[in-house]
Amino acid sequence: MHGDALREFEVASRHDLTHTVGAVSRALTAAIFRRLAERGYGDVHQSQVAVFSALDPEGTRVSTLAARAGISRQAMSALVRTLTAAGYVTAESDPTDQRATIVRLDRRGAEFCRAAVVASGEANAEIERALGPARTAQLREILRLLGG
Amino acid sequence: MHGDALREFEVASRHDLTHTVGAVSRALTAAIFRRLAERGYGDVHQSQVAVFSALDPEGTRVSTLAARAGISRQAMSALVRTLTAAGYVTAESDPTDQRATIVRLDRRGAEFCRAAVVASGEANAEIERALGPARTAQLREILRLLGG
């Protein structure tokens, strides 16, 4: 039978760095979003964070956001619509170009960003507590070398 | 304006370990699947790997696969249907329980598993080449401490 291949596969995947890094990554991400949900931002989903990451302080067009996030204008348009409805961003038409929509951070969006900064700080502190300062520094160096 | 929050957010996310680990994880995963695609397994998708991971050498029921993979029976059923059609696994009804379907590795599935072992080995070797043996050992220790 083909069982041997399966056993080799299982052993290899236990020692596979990609696999292990993925598991850790998912756990860390889940922890961050748990923290944000506890702070009252359970309605912000992973895909929507890309909007905040792509947003300039002075506001940004939907097309530009889409290009920066690496998704289609239509997909970004939908994200912006949701975030606008929830009060995270505003969308106004550009006075200098009637075709364009300028997306800007709204009050709840600013609060979310600050909460995310706090949540990130806490998560990093927890990682450092688990690893100690030396290993945390090693981790940062390793991630840098791996192109993070 | 709310621009300050955005600037703090941007700075924090550049130093956020969760974010950085996620980026590295996605890059490593993409590299593995690129390798598998080069070997002729471009039709195997990430979600389908969960089936191989959950499969016992002597065959496993769909319900058991679903429970191990943490998805619904219906979702696992669909994955198995696709993999069966592509020749990776077989699905036969359990002679000792007519309700149950036993999924077993088929020839192409066994070949895929061996290819995945090779691809994993190559990927790990590449990581070790980038980091050197000392940092690679540090990485394994760090991942262990972070619950990987």
Place this chain on the structure above:
DNA sequence: GTTAATAGTCAACCCGGTTGCCTATCTTGT
């Protein structure tokens, strides 16, 4: 001032997942 490019959106679709519900089969308790 016509033509071409750009910004945004609607519609239809895909993929991978969910829940609710259903049938077929097995197991249990009396």
Place this chain on the structure above:
DNA sequence: ACAAGATAGGCAACCGGGTTGACTATTAAC
């Protein structure tokens, strides 16, 4: 022995987050 309940699987409807194609409105270029 058999009714009642648990379990295995699959169908249908739906959701989220993405895609492509086709369209309108507006701006830019020659």
